[in-house]
Structures are given as C-alpha cells and as structure tokens.
Amino acid sequence: MxxxxxxxxxxxxxxxxxxxxxxxxxxxxxVPASPAESSPANAQLLANGAVADFECAFGAYxxxxxxxGEELDEIRQIIDRIPYDQRVHTxxxxxxxxxxxxxxGVYTPLQTARxxxxxxxxxxxxxxxAGVPQRATLIxxxxxxxxxxxxxxxxxxxxxxxxxxDADGALVYGGEISRDSAFRxxxxxxSAAIVAAQAAGASNVLNFALVGRARARLDLGDLPGxxxxxxxxxxxxxxxxxxxTSSLRRQNxxxxxxRFNLLTSVGAPYRSLGDPRVPVTDMxxxxxxxxxxxxxxxxxxxxxxxxxxxxxxxQLIVAEADIAAGTAASLQNAEAIVNGFRSRGNQPPLAxxxxxxxxxxxxxxxxxxxxxxxxxxxxxxxFDVTLTPPAGTRFPAGGVYGSRKCLxxxxxxRQNNPALAG
Numbered sequence: 578m579x580x581x582x583x584x585x586x587x588x589x590x591x592x593x594x595x596x597x598x599x600x601x602x603x604x605x606x607x608v609p610a611s612p613a614e615s616s617p618a619n620a621q622l623l624a625n626g627a628v629a630d631f632e633c634a635f636g637a638y639x640x641x642x643x644x645x646g647e648e649l650d651e652i653r654q655i656i657d658r659i660p661y662d663q664r665v666h667t668x669x670x671x672x673x674x675x676x677x678x679x680x681x682g683v684y685t686p687l688q689t690a691r692x693x694x695x696x697x698x699x700x701x702x703x704x705x706x707a708g709v710p711q712r713a714t715l716i717x718x719x720x721x722x723x724x725x726x727x728x729x730x731x732x733x734x735x736x737x738x739x740x741x742x743d744a745d746g747a748l749v750y751g752g753e754i755s756r757d758s759a760f761r762x763x764x765x766x767x768s769a770a771i772v773a774a775q776a777a778g779a780s781n782v783l784n785f786a787l788v789g790r791a792r793a794r795l796d797l798g799d800l801p802g803x804x805x806x807x808x809x810x811x812x813x814x815x816x817x818x819x820x821x822t823s824s825l826r827r828q829n830x831x832x833x834x835x836r837f838n839l840l841t842s843v844g845a846p847y848r849s850l851g852d853p854r855v856p857v858t859d860m861x862x863x864x865x866x867x868x869x870x871x872x873x874x875x876x877x878x879x880x881x882x883x884x885x886x887x888x889x890x891x892q893l894i895v896a897e898a899d900i901a902a903g904t905a906a907s908l909q910n911a912e913a914i915v916n917g918f919r920s921r922g923n924q925p926p927l928a929x930x931x932x933x934x935x936x937x938x939x940x941x942x943x944x945x946x947x948x949x950x951x952x953x954x955x956x957x958x959x960f961d962v963t964l965t966p967p968a969g970t971r972f973p974a975g976g977v978y979g980s981r982k983c984l985x986x987x988x989x990x991r992q993n994n995p996a997l998a999g
Contacts, residue, residue, distance in 0.1 A: 614696075620709040624719060627694045627719060629826075633690075634687045636678065638687065641661060641733070642953060643831070645981075647953070648843070648949055648953055649841045649843065653840055657671065664981045667981075667985060668988045674988075683733065684730075688730070695723045699742075701716045702716065703744075714774070714782060716773045720773055720786070721782055724786065724793070727762050728789060732796060733984055734984045736985075737986060738990055738994060738996075739751040750994050760796045764794060767786045771786045774786055785816040788887065788888075795897065804898035804899070807890075807894035818883050820881060820883070821880045822879045822880055828879040829882075829883060831875075842864065842872070846944075856873065857872065858874055859871055866974045892918075893939065893943055896914040918942040954982070957982055
C-alpha cells in the first residue's frame with residue numbers, strides 16, 4: 578500500500594474530497610491532472626474540497642489527541658483502538674496511520690489535507706485574477722490550511738515526512754524530518770498566507786494565519802515572535818471548522834465518537850472542574866471495562882463547529898511569552914490575562930503570583946479554555962505534562978498505562994517511501 582502516494586492522488590478526484598478513494602488508487606510516479614484542475618472556473622470548488630479534507634482530518638485529530646492526551650477515555654474493548662488511550666501505540670498500529678478520518682485516522686488524512694491545499698494553491702498561482710473571483714483570498718486560504726495541516730503533523734507526531742507534487746504533478750518524496758523541521762515548514766506556509774491575506778485585505782484569513790504562525794513559533798521556542806503575531810489578533814476573533822449532518826464525514830467527530838458510536842467518555846481530569854468551558858454530564862453509567870461514562874456538552878450535536886483558532890488562544894500565547902520574559906511588567910500583564918481566563922472558569926484570581934505559579938496557571942488555563950480543540954496533546958509534549966492516569970497505573974481493559982505521547986512515523990510510510998530506504 579503506497580500510503581503517502583495514495584494521499585497525494587486524492588487530488589485526482591473532483592474537489593479533492595473523495596477520501597473513500599484514498600487507498601484504492603493504483604501506484605504511479607506521476608499523477609495526471611483531473612478535469613477539475615484544468616479550468617479556473619473550478620477554483621472555488623477545488624478550494625472547498627481542500628478545506629473539507631482538512632476539516633475531516635482535524636476532527637479526527639481532536640479525538641486521537643484527546644485519547645492520548647487524557648481528554649477522552651476509550652470505553653469499549655476494541656483492540657485496534659485501545660493502544661492510543663493506553664499510550665502504548667507503536668508504528669505498526671494502523672488506525673492512526675491508514676484509517677479514514679471518519680474512523681479517527683490522522684496520518685493519511687492530514688497528509689491528504691496538506692497536499693490538497695498545496696496543490697490547489699499551485700493551481701491558483703498559475704491562473705489569472707480575471708478567471709478566478711477572490712483569487713488572492715483563495716491563495717491565502719490555501720496557504721493557511723497547508724500550514725495548519727503541517728503544524729498538526731509536527732505537534733502530534735514524533736517525526737514526519739513532507740512529500741509533495743511539483744508543478745507538473747510529479748511526486749517528490751520527502752525524507753523523515755523532526756518536529757522542529759515540520760514547525761518551520763508550517764511557519765513558512767503560514768507566513769505566505771499572512772502576506773497573501775494582507776494583499777487581499779482578507780482580515781479573517783489573516784487572523785487565522787497569525788494565530789497559526791504564533792502557534793508554530795511557540796512550538797519552536799520563539800516566544801517573542803509568537804507574541805508579536807498573537808498580539809495582532811483581536812481577542813474576540815474565532816475561526817471554526819464547520820460540521821453538518823449531511824454525511825458521516827461532515828459530522829463533528831467528537832460528538833460522533835461519543836454520542837453516535839458510544840466509544841468515548843470524558844477523561845478523569847475533566848469530569849468535575851465546574852468550569853463552564855468544560856461542560857460535562859455524568860451519565861451515571863459504567864462501561865463494560867469499568868470506566869465511568871461522562872459526556873461532554875461542548876459539542877451538543879453532529880453539526881456543532883469546532884474552533885481551530887481564536888483570539889483567546891492568541892491571548893494565552895501572549896501570556897506565555899510574557900511569563901517567559903520574566904520582567905515585572907511582563908509578569909503583571911501575564912497575571913492579568915491569566916486572571917481573566919480564571920474568571921471565565923469560575924476560579925478566584927491569583928494574587929501577586931511568581932513566575933513558576935503563573936506558568937502552572939497558564940498551562941491549566943490552556944487545558945480548560947482549549948478543551949477538545951486539538952491543542953492539549955501538543956501541550957502535553959511541549960510542557961512535558963504528567964498525564965492522568967500516570968504510566969504504570971492499571972488500564973481498565975487490562976495491562977497498565979504506558980508513557981508514549983507523540984505518534985510514530987507509520988511503518989507503511991517507511992515501507993513505501995523510497996526516500997526512507999535503508
């Protein structure tokens with residue numbers, strides 16, 4: 578199975594959104610252009626398809642990251658899903674590697690979303706404004722989605738691969754790269770989105786890209802750079818993925834895994850916070866494996882959107898950078914921001930907090946404010962958070978919890994990518 582090539586070849590389908598064809602494409606070294614790609618009149622359709630690819634992949638990533646990162650618990654004994662909640666996943670596991678996004682696959686869906694956005698961006702760059710309404714905004718949007726797809730590959734995976742199609746549709750295999758290298762690629766994509774959005778006067782896309790680049794810079798340890806981007810974003814800004822009941826692929830994945838498939842419960846650290854940002858219901862039931870069942874109420878339906886980026890996230894980035902700066906003025910500003918978030922969670926304000934106290938409070942506010950938004954697994958890795966339950970604790974379905982956090986580069990990538998030979 579040529580995993581990555583299959584993802585790239587998804588672009589041969591109209592609108593880039595036919596995930597059901599991802600793994601059934603015959604291997605080849607050159608991907609022919611689809612009829613849709615030959616006409617500028619299809620620009621909006623192609624862009625919509627690339628966005629749809631990302632939205633489905635993002636929903637799956639929120640669930641997968643939630644299982645590994647303590648936000649969600651698995652409540653049924655499904656053998657190929659248990660390793661993620663138990664934190665014993667390996668590169669041989671196939672759910673995260675090759676499953677469709679509807680089944681919480683993340684590697685192939687994220688790679689498909691990345692390449693879809695990059696390919697549509699290439700096409701838009703080759704066409705003229707006269708033939709494509711809002712061409713500049715579409716270019717900025719595709720750069721932004723390519724950047725976010727790469728960012729998630731960096732945050733959730735121990736290492737990754739960035740293969741791509743060149744201008745002629747030829748496949749260019751990428752080698753294995755580190756998380757930091759992926760963040761630099763994401764930063765570059767998001768920088769291109771910022772430039773394009775500024776030129777187009779597309780403020781919504783601009784803020785989306787600014788939050789994304791701030792996040793990439795935060796991951797790289799460039800806190801001053803992250804702060805400069807985040808400070809430009811209005812506190813009220815929100816950018817969401819859409820969801821609907823029109824198909825399983827379009828459903829809110831958190832809701833579907835919980836309410837429709839009855840596979841997940843809210844994780845123990847989130848069940849009794851009394852925080853309106855983390856609304857839960859005790860179902861007063863226990864799973865066959867002995868897990869208490871709590872439903873989240875943040876996403877109350879299959880059509881509930883999930884926030885991808887926000888001014889709230891930007892403010893938390895500003896606070897984190899100010900805490901790291903450690904001056905009296907920066908700590909005072911960080912304390913004011915953190916206390917603003919604590920107020921939203923019905924928590925009393927901190928008083929004259931020192932740097933260490935503020936850092937711990939910042940991490941706590943991030944896990945509450947960004948609950949089930951695809952952020953916590955990256956935070957767990959970046960802050961080296963001790964997960965609950967800790968490693969060595971009895972796992973409900975048998976055995977004990979492990980300590981693995983990031984997802985390994987899948988074996989199927991290594992086996993089918995000639996750039997990784999040897």
